[in-house]
Amino acid sequence: MKSAAVVLNTARSAGLLDHVDYRLAETTAERDEIYRLRYRAYLREGAILPSESQRVSDSYDEAPNAWIFGVYLHGELCSSIRVSVVTSEWRMSPAVELFGDLLHPELDKGRIFIDPTRFVADPEKARRYPELPYATVRLGYVAGVHFNADVGLALVRPEHQAFYRRLFLQESWGEPRLLDGLLKPVGLMAAHYPTLRNKVFARYPYLHSSAFERRMLFQRRHERHLSPADVVVSSERASIVPQS
Numbered sequence: 107m108k109s110a111a112v113v114l115n116t117a118r119s120a121g122l123l124d125h126v127d128y129r130l131a132e133t134t135a136e137r138d139e140i141y142r143l144r145y146r147a148y149l150r151e152g153a154i155l156p157s158e159s160q161r162v163s164d165s166y167d168e169a170p171n172a173w174i175f176g177v178y179l180h181g182e183l184c185s186s187i188r189v190s191v192v193t194s195e196w197r198m199s200p201a202v203e204l205f206g207d208l209l210h211p212e213l214d215k216g217r218i219f220i221d222p223t224r225f226v227a228d229p230e231k232a233r234r235y236p237e238l239p240y241a242t243v244r245l246g247y248v249a250g251v252h253f254n255a256d257v258g259l260a261l262v263r264p265e266h267q268a269f270y271r272r273l274f275l276q277e278s279w280g281e282p283r284l285l286d287g288l289l290k291p292v293g294l295m296a297a298h299y300p301t302l303r304n305k306v307f308a309r310y311p312y313l314h315s316s317a318f319e320r321r322m323l324f325q326r327r328h329e330r331h332l333s334p335a336d337v338v339v340s341s342e343r344a345s346i347v348p349q350s
Contacts, residue, residue, distance in 0.1 A: 125179050125180055126177060126178070126179060126241050127177075127178040127179070127181075128175055128176075128177060128178075128245065128323055129175065129176045129177075129178060130173060130174070130175055130323065130324075130326075130327075131174040131175065131176050131186075132326070132327050136176065137163075137167065137174060138161070139176070139183055140174060140176055140183070140186045141161035141162055141163045142160060142161055143183060143185075143186055143226055143228060144161070144162035144163075144186065144224060144226045145157070145159075145160050145161050145162045146160075146228070146229070147226035147227060147228070147229065148162055148226065148288075150229055152289065152290070153288050153289055153290055154287065154288065154289060155289070162224075162287075164200075164287065165198075166188070166190060166198060166199060166200060166223070167188065169190065169196075169198040169199075170196065171190055171191050171192065171193070171196040171198060171199070172188055172189070172190045172191075172198070172199075173188070173189045173190075173191075173249075173323075173324060174186065174187075174188045174224075175187055175188070175189065175245055175323075177238070177241060177242050179231065179235065179238075182231070183228070184227060184228050184231040184232075184235065184238055185225070185226060185227035185228065185231070185232070185238055185239070185241075185242040186224065186225070186226055186227075186242070187222050187223075187224060187225045187226075187242050187243065187245055187246070188222065188223050188224040189220060189221075189222050189245055189246060189249045190220075190221040190222075190223065191218065191219075191220060191221075191249065191253050191255070192209075192213065192218070192219040192220075192221050192259075193213065193218050193219075194213045194214060194216055194217075197210070197213060199219070199221040199223070199259075200221065200223050200261060200285060201219070201221045201223070201259045201261055201294060202219075202221070203285075203286075204261065204283050204285050204292070204294070205279070205280045205283070205294045208279060208280055208294065209259075212257070217256045217257060218253060218254065218255040218256050218257075219255060219256070219257050219258070219259050220246055220249045220250045220253065220255045220257070220258045220259065220299075221259045221261075222243065222245065222246035222249070222258075222259075222260065223261060225239075225242060225243060227239060227242065239269075240273070240310075240312070241312075243273070243274075244312065244313055245323070246258055246260075246274075247274075247306070247313045247315075248313075248315045248319070248320055248323060249324065250299045250303075251303075251315060251320060252315075252320035252321075252323075252324055253324075255299055256298065256299060256300070257296050257297065257298055257299060258274065258276070258296065258297045258299055259279075259294065259295070259296050260274070260276060260294075260295045260296070261285065261292040261293070261294060261295075262292055262293055262295050263282070263290055263291070263292055263293075264282055264291075264293060267293065267295060270295050271295075273306075273310070274297050274302075274306060275297055275302050275305065275306060276295040276296055276297040277295065277296060277297070278293055278294070278295055279294040279295060279296045280293055280294030281293055
């Protein structure tokens with residue numbers, strides 16, 4: 107779906123996001139295109155070794171608490187991100203795998219985490235549209251509001267941590283560790299949504315989203331014909347449990 111009413115501070119950024127189309131990847135073809143984009147992006151930056159499949163995917167792509175998004179401009183896939191919603195019942199995510207000693211105690215207390223991973227961008231399009239990373243990582247904040255999350259997580263290489271501190275006011279929770287399948291270690295960063303949300307939104311208004319946009323982004327294809335009684339209102343925690 108097309109992102110609704112997103113406003114950035116510059117005319118160029120606002121003009122770019124008029125054409126942004128966030129698409130939930132649900133078909134095999136949609137996901138395969140994203141897996142190939144991941145491979146190209148990771149290979150270019152030296153994060154992985156070459157492979158015959160020329161695709162990057164993992165078990166978390168199939169987890170019921172994960173949403174994979176493609177970010178399209180003018181009909182072309184430009185970037186992608188996977189958003190995992192982590193609860194005490196649904197603990198499948200890369201951050202929990204790598205930093206379980208830090209995160210499981212918090213999950214035991216009923217905390218809800220948003221774990222955005224597999225953030226990649228087409229190198230040529232990222233050069234053409236420098237605002238593309240901001241439009242992509244925005245989805246993590248949209249998820250935080252939709253699922254009424256407590257903390258936003260990020261697995262970040264040391265050289266990229268300044269970006270996350272600046273944009274999301276995130277702080278370091280864990281020193282860099284090596285995640286299976288990657289060649290470079292990542293640290294754990296986090297932001298407490300209830301404390302920082304208003305400050306971040308005031309600084310970056312484009313992170314705002316409407317209830318309609320959030321529902322359309324995170325509603326699975328098979329959920330789009332539910333009755334009105336099944337629709338979650340904004341004051342409730344949205345469920346990540348698949349509907350039968």
